[in-house]
Amino acid sequence: MSEIHSHQTAPLIRCEDLWKVYSLGDVEVHALRGLNLTIEQGEFVAIMGSSGSGKSTLMNMLGCLDQPTEGHYWLNGVDVAGLRADELAEIRNRQIGFVFQSFNLIPRTSALENAQLPLFYRGLPLREQRALAAAALERVGLKGREQHYPTQLSGGQQQRVAIARALVTTPALLLADEPTGNLDTESSREIMTILDRLNKEEGITVILVTHEPDIAAYASREIVIKDGQVLTDRHTKPKEPSSLAET
Numbered sequence: 001m002s003e004i005h006s007h008q009t010a011p012l013i014r015c016e017d018l019w020k021v022y023s024l025g026d027v028e029v030h031a032l033r034g035l036n037l038t039i040e041q042g043e044f045v046a047i048m049g050s051s052g053s054g055k056s057t058l059m060n061m062l063g064c065l066d067q068p069t070e071g072h073y074w075l076n077g078v079d080v081a082g083l084r085a086d087e088l089a090e091i092r093n094r095q096i097g098f099v100f101q102s103f104n105l106i107p108r109t110s111a112l113e114n115a116q117l118p119l120f121y122r123g124l125p126l127r128e129q130r131a132l133a134a135a136a137l138e139r140v141g142l143k144g145r146e147q148h149y150p151t152q153l154s155g156g157q158q159q160r161v162a163i164a165r166a167l168v169t170t171p172a173l174l175l176a177d178e179p180t181g182n183l184d185t186e187s188s189r190e191i192m193t194i195l196d197r198l199n200k201e202e203g204i205t206v207i208l209v210t211h212e213p214d215i216a217a218y219a220s221r222e223i224v225i226k227d228g229q230v231l232t233d234r235h236t237k238p239k240e241p242s243s244l245a246e247t
Contacts, residue, residue, distance in 0.1 A: 010077035012172060012205050013039040013062060018071035020057050020228070031057040032068065033228035041172070044199040044206045044238065046219035054228035056177070059209050063096055063175050064088040076172065093121055097166030097174045097204075101181035103158045105150045105165075111137060112146040115164040122169075136164035140194055156187030163194060167204075174198065176208045180215055192218045196238075 020032040031054045039045055049055040060066040061073055064080055067088075073081045080091060092098075105114050116133035124132075137146055140160040150158050159179060166174055176195060180188035196218055198204045210216050217239050224232045 010074065011038050012041040012043075012076060013037065014072075014074040015058075015061070016072045016074075018058075018061060018068045018073060020054075020061070020066070021069045031228055032061070032071075034071070035225075035229055037223070037230060037233075039205065039207065041205055042199070042203050043221055044196070044208075044219045045221045045223060046208045046210060046216035047223050047225060048210060048213075048216055049225035049231075050211075053225045055209055055225045057228075058225060059175060059177055059207075062173075062207060063098060064092050093118060094169060095172050097163075097169065097171035099159070099162050099166050099174065099176040099179045101178035103150070103155075103162045103182075105158055105161055107150055110147050110149060111142060111153065111161045111164075114150070114161050115168055117165060118169050132168050133164070136168040137161070139167060139198075140164045141190075154187065155183050156190050159183065159187070159191050160194065163191070163198075167198070172205060174204050174206045176206065178210055179208070180210070180212070188215065 015035055015037040018032050018035040019030070022029040022031060035054070035058065047055050047058065057066070061068060064075070068081055071081065072079050075091065075095065080088065083091070106117070112130060112133050115136050116129040119129040119132060134146055137143065140163050142157065142160050142164065145153065145157065150161070153161065174195070179195070180191055183191065192215060195206050195208070199206045208216070208219060216222055217236070219236065220238045221233070221235050223230060
């Protein structure tokens with residue numbers, strides 16, 4: 001795995017002629033059709049597209065949760081398309097943070113324990129796990145709520161715990177799949193403010209899947225997927241954090 005960090009000049013992400021074909025009985029579904037895409041370290045990218053466009057399939061590829069039928073996907077200069085399942089798991093744990101619409105928190109577990117979960121799989125000493133998880137919770141504004149359970153937190157706070165869990169491994173890439181889909185407007189602003197800060201101040205590459213134009217507007221690049229291909233790819237002037245409602 002050491003070579004993953006050795007290609008400093010390569011783009012963070014490069015997809016070349018990616019195809020994904022699913023077989024449903026006698027029917028073949030082409031979710032990705034020769035997709036090409038490059039994303040540099042430190043970008044904030046929004047991926048949009050209607051249901052069935054292929055954006056979720058692409059997100060699974062970028063997150064090393066699935067592999068293409070054909071084509072190449074380089075992450076930090078390493079072609080991960082042909083790696084074994086255990087190698088993909090290693091990359092997910094060390095390089096990629098995931099944030100989902102449904103939070104995916106463990107109900108009977110504190111915020112601190114939820115945030116430290118990825119570190120448990122690394123076998124770090126428990127004291128170190130707790131310290132890193134507490135620091136991650138502080139980064140998302142949840143200092144003092146470490147021992148709260150998900151049911152004691154608002155939706156926006158639960159999503160912040162999920163972001164802390166994604167950050168605790170110090171990933172190069174943060175993948176956020178409809179992160180505001182279950183939240184009200186004010187909570188959505190809070191979450192997007194956090195993602196914006198992580199990108200601008202900490203240099204984390206953020207890739208956001210959303211169907212909401214006002215959420216996509218926080219990104220500095222907008223990619224629209226249609227029929228498994230990139231339809232449009234443009235750089236945009238993102239919303240400034242100062243335009244957000246502070247809480």
